[in-house]
Amino acid sequence: MDITALPEGSVPEHVLQALLSVSNSSNLVDSLEDLVQVCKTADGREDLSAENVLPTVIQLVQSLSYPSDHYLLTLSLRLLRNLCAGEVANQNSFVEQNGVAIISNILSSASSLEPEFGIICVGLQVLANAALAGERQQHAIWQQLFSENFVALARVRSQKTCGPLCMIIYACCDGTPELVAQLCADCGVTIVKEIVKTAAAVGFGEDWYKLLLSRICLEEAYFRPLFFSLQHVGGNENGKDTEGGQESFSEEQEFLLKNVSEILNERLNEITVPNDFALCVFGIFKNSIRVLSYATRGRSGLPTGSIDIDVLGYSLTILRDICAQGTLRGCTVDTMDVVDALISCGLIELLLCLLHDLEPPAIIKKSVNQAKDQVGSNYSASKPCPYKGFRRDIVGVIGNCLYGRKIVQDEIRRKDGLLLLLQQCVTDDDNPYLREWGIWCVRNLLERNQENQQAVAELELQGSVDVPDLARLGLRVEMNPATGRPKLVQDVAGEALTVGRNLRFSSDT
Numbered sequence: 001m002d003i004t005a006l007p008e009g010s011v012p013e014h015v016l017q018a019l020l021s022v023s024n025s026s027n028l029v030d031s032l033e034d035l036v037q038v039c040k041t042a043d044g045r046e047d048l049s050a051e052n053v054l055p056t057v058i059q060l061v062q063s064l065s066y067p068s069d070h071y072l073l074t075l076s077l078r079l080l081r082n083l084c085a086g087e088v089a090n091q092n093s094f095v096e097q098n099g100v101a102i103i104s105n106i107l108s109s110a111s112s113l114e115p116e117f118g119i120i121c122v123g124l125q126v127l128a129n130a131a132l133a134g135e136r137q138q139h140a141i142w143q144q145l146f147s148e149n150f151v152a153l154a155r156v157r158s159q160k161t162c163g164p165l166c167m168i169i170y171a172c173c174d175g176t177p178e179l180v181a182q183l184c185a186d187c188g189v190t191i192v193k194e195i196v197k198t199a200a201a202v203g204f205g206e207d208w209y210k211l212l213l214s215r216i217c218l219e220e221a222y223f224r225p226l227f228f229s230l231q232h233v234g235g236n237e238n239g240k241d242t243e244g245g246q247e248s249f250s251e252e253q254e255f256l257l258k259n260v261s262e263i264l265n266e267r268l269n270e271i272t273v274p275n276d277f278a279l280c281v282f283g284i285f286k287n288s289i290r291v292l293s294y295a296t297r298g299r300s301g302l303p304t305g306s307i308d309i310d311v312l313g314y315s316l317t318i319l320r321d322i323c324a325q326g327t328l329r330g331c332t333v334d335t336m337d338v339v340d341a342l343i344s345c346g347l348i349e350l351l352l353c354l355l356h357d358l359e360p361p362a363i364i365k366k367s368v369n370q371a372k373d374q375v376g377s378n379y380s381a382s383k384p385c386p387y388k389g390f391r392r393d394i395v396g397v398i399g400n401c402l403y404g405r406k407i408v409q410d411e412i413r414r415k416d417g418l419l420l421l422l423q424q425c426v427t428d429d430d431n432p433y434l435r436e437w438g439i440w441c442v443r444n445l446l447e448r449n450q451e452n453q454q455a456v457a458e459l460e461l462q463g464s465v466d467v468p469d470l471a472r473l474g475l476r477v478e479m480n481p482a483t484g485r486p487k488l489v490q491d492v493a494g495e496a497l498t499v500g501r502n503l504r505f506s507s508d509t
């Protein structure tokens with residue numbers, strides 16, 4: 001860097017001398033670079049606060065122009081960022097000196113035409129550190145940037161700027177439901193939509209993006225407007241094609257579902273999702289199953305490269321994890337409400353139909369085909385799994401819904417689903433961990449339900465299906481000497497009860 005080429009002459013003399021004095025430097029660049037280092041420690045920030053350095057730096061920033069003073073401006077913003085990092089006196093002074101408006105003007109200049117990612121990133125970091133101070137700073141930032149300035153910054157397609165922007169918005173909204181409502185109303189939802197589009201295009205490197213999505217989509221009931229704001233132009237909330245050959249869902253919608261699925265799985269113990277979120281995801285899943293009419297056998301797990309298949313898979317895994325919350329914490333009122341709402345909307349009936357229409361696991365198919373007197377050994381009309389793990393995920397949702405719910409146990413028996421679920425207790429190359437999820441499902445199907453236990457005992461005695469894993473459930477068939485009918489009895493130390501409990505929450509399965 002050629003220091004002599006930098007325009008110190010544009011800096012007010014009193015500002016220049018104050019900075020040179022406090023840093024004991026001979027030129028402005030050295031002064032700023034030294035002070036940036038000093039501010040990396042809490043003691044250094046406190047000392048400079050006592051020297052009242054921040055107002056001087058604000059004046060320096062005001063005297064510089066973008067892009068001609070690019071380097072000095074970058075150094076000045078770095079110094080401001082470090083000064084505001086956890087030092088309350090500096091954070092208060094920043095607002096008092098109209099720092100929010102000054103930084104906002106710089107961000108507007110740097111994000112117009114050809115965005116300068118470095119300047120924008122450091123400017124956002126300044127505001128992010130200030131926002132962490134409390135309500136006063138957050139209110140000033142929100143008033144200055146919402147909504148047009150936030151939208152412009154969200155449209156900067158850079159991973160470096162996405163993180164601090166999410167940090168600012170999350171800090172402002174945290175503990176303030178009315179700001180979350182503004183963010184997800186007609187004017188504000190564009191901000192989050194553009195953030196998602198940026199993350200989909202360039203990725204995200206910090207947790208602030210996921211924290212913001214968690215707050216909006218899982219802790220509050222704003223997933224629906226965000227998801228449908230990302231649909232194809234001319235699309236509708238039914239996810240139907242708008243043009244010939246166009247996929248039903250957009251790439252950004254698929255990306256959002258993937259993100260939300262990951263967040264929910266990571267925070268199962270912390271979050272109880274709103275009913276509206278669960279029902280919206282179920283609606284997305286129902287709209288996505290049309291892909292099964294033309295999908296071929298999947299060669300990989302999620303993501304597959306097909307947007308519609310990935311939407312199908314991610315919505316299904318979200319439903320699996322929603323229904324797992326009751327098994328993690330016990331069936332509380334909140335979790336019962338969510339799962340019961342899904343069940344009342346036909347979740348179990350739909351999943352049983354999908355499972356019935358799939359071609360059976362290879363080992364079951366082979367066994368049936370070898371039985372010459374077995375009717376229905378032709379599976380040409382059955383559908384293949386569109387991705388590796390589809391069958392397993394269906395069984396996982398059913399198994400989690402069955403936990404502690406006699407109404408689901410009885411529904412499956414009445415819909416002749418017992419044999420179908422027993423057939424899932426096998427290994428299958430296209431569905432890793434199917435056997436373990438099948439055992440978990442059957443365990444919940446039979447627990448404390450004498451009618452189901454009796455029906456399964458009769459199936460086993462009749463040889464309707466070979467299910468050696470009943471033994472792993474800690475169950476065996478015995479004849480009741482009093483009635484002469486078969487019954488399931490508890491064997492010693494059922495291995496699969498432990499296996500099932502350990503596997504049902506794993507995102508790797």
